[in-house]
Amino acid sequence: MSGFLASLRGLFGGSGDGEAAKPSREPEVYKDFLITPDPIAEGGQFRLAGTIESRSSGKSHHFIRADVFTSRSDAETASLAKARRLCDEQGEAMFD
Numbered sequence: 001m002s003g004f005l006a007s008l009r010g011l012f013g014g015s016g017d018g019e020a021a022k023p024s025r026e027p028e029v030y031k032d033f034l035i036t037p038d039p040i041a042e043g044g045q046f047r048l049a050g051t052i053e054s055r056s057s058g059k060s061h062h063f064i065r066a067d068v069f070t071s072r073s074d075a076e077t078a079s080l081a082k083a084r085r086l087c088d089e090q091g092e093a094m095f096d
Contacts, residue, residue, distance in 0.1 A: 039075035046075035
């Protein structure tokens with residue numbers, strides 16, 4: 001019976017093995033920022049989120065967006081793209 005439940009969990013809520021609990025990508029250096037994608041698991045999907053840290057001042061900014069994805073990898077890719085855009089548009093001002 002547990003095999004059946006595990007297969008249902010895999011279909012509807014992920015693997016249940018802690019996939020959502022730990023980041024699978026390393027932080028990315030972009031300009032003078034360190035970007036760490038950190039999608040939030042919600043009901044079998046992943047919400048776009050991450051952290052941007054200034055390498056010069058050490059300040060950090062956590063962002064969460066409304067976008068959701070079915071895979072953690074897609075959410076991480078989108079999180080990196082969104083963070084790069086925030087860095088380009090706001091720069092150090094995002095930490096004020």
